[in-house]
Amino acid sequence: ADQANLVRSGVEADLLSRLDAVERTSADLDVVSSKVIELRGQIEDAELLVRSLRTSADERAVEAYMSSWSTDIGLVVLSADLTQALVLEDVAETAREDDLAQINELTIQRRILNELRSDQESEQQRLRRIQDDLTSQVNVLEQLFLQADVEVRAAFLAVDESDRQYRAARSKAVVAQRAYDEAQRRLRIGRGVERWRPLVQKYFPPELIDQALAVMYCESGGDPDATNPRSNAAGLFQFLRGTWAIASVRAGFGGYSRLDPEANIASAAWLVDYSIRTRHPAGAWGHWSCRP
Structure with missing residues (x-):
């Protein structure tokens, strides 16, 4: 009887220890699941921003082409009014700077989007590992309960x-x-x-x-x-x-x-x-x- 009680106590101690591990793994699963959901939202926001920037860049390209007569340096030089010429040149330079800034912003956002996608893939892989680990732990628990x-x-x-x-x-x-x-x-x-x-x-x-x-x-x-x-x-x-x-x-x-x-x-x-x-x-x- 004493030996049986000793064995039973050992099995129960092992069970409680493994249940602790399951609890920690479940908590990890909650954290990583939340992280994956958060990343998914960030990716959706980033994709929307990139699409918006790309559309804006396309529109500015068309606008620049259609209004090239007003920013062409040759026409600026031929302008009869020197003040008007300087203003037009300044407008043209500002437009070029805006275009470059927008291109830079689009490049940065694309890089951020790629990094978010990479992070999401890593977290999803981690999530799958935790899920597999949890399944394995539960299987061990079920076997231990058969010995309890x-x-x-x-x-x-x-x-x-x-x-x-x-x-x-x-x-x-x-x-x-x-x-x-x-x-x-x-x-x-x-x-x-x-x-x-x-x-x-x-x-x-x-x-x-x-x-x-x-x-x-x-x-x-x-x-x-x-x-x-x-x-x-x-x-x-x-x-x-x-x-x-x-x-x-x-x-x-x-x-x-x-x-x-x-x-x-x-x-x-x-x-x-x-x-x-x-x-x-x-x-x-x-x-x-x-x-x-």
């Missing part, structure tokens, strides 16, 4: 179903109280996570209560139904499926939904205590991207 103890494995497999059932059970109550909640929200804007303080006090040690509320505010804003569309993290402390499978079982809430406030808070308290006991490199809150 029965209760943890069952909790992992049941996470999505537990969330679905929890949402279904609450749907009628949510609809019925929506107007009331909205009124309360308007009356108590900024209340945020304070409504969860009693539960946080129940599961966290006194010195970590304010830290826990700060992390909760950063992760979900105190919304127990909050779900990250990219990582699928959910609940007050934004648990990933794998982390939830372990933490909820060890906290005594195996089979509960991540959207259940008390289960989520209790599991977060267990995970923080685990991080302290095992001296997580990033500290008590090392399993979260938000820090107090």
Whole structure:
């Protein structure tokens, strides 16, 4: 039995470590995805500017050709009025300078556009590498969960179903109280996570209560139904499926939904205590991207 517990603890420690890596990779994926989207917008702006400059340059070329009689140096020399000749020559020189400036601007913008396209290609390649890395990490996690103890494995497999059932059970109550909640929200804007303080006090040690509320505010804003569309993290402390499978079982809430406030808070308290006991490199809150 002791040997089995030792093996189980080792598997769970490995799982939590790898879940940390998945969390970091997911965060990288968010950053790079945002960068690719930002570059796409910059490229569209640059392409529009280059097209505008090119059109303007073409129009100026036609205009210069059509009005060449007024800027031809020979006609300037033949002008009867010396003052008029000097003015025409000055106009011609200004036009030439404007043309050169526009050509230079077009060249610069084309260079910027090429650099943006190159940056976008690099970021897209990086994005593909991160996506491949994330897929590989998830595959390893699934294999590790097959080695975990029965209760943890069952909790992992049941996470999505537990969330679905929890949402279904609450749907009628949510609809019925929506107007009331909205009124309360308007009356108590900024209340945020304070409504969860009693539960946080129940599961966290006194010195970590304010830290826990700060992390909760950063992760979900105190919304127990909050779900990250990219990582699928959910609940007050934004648990990933794998982390939830372990933490909820060890906290005594195996089979509960991540959207259940008390289960989520209790599991977060267990995970923080685990991080302290095992001296997580990033500290008590090392399993979260938000820090107090």
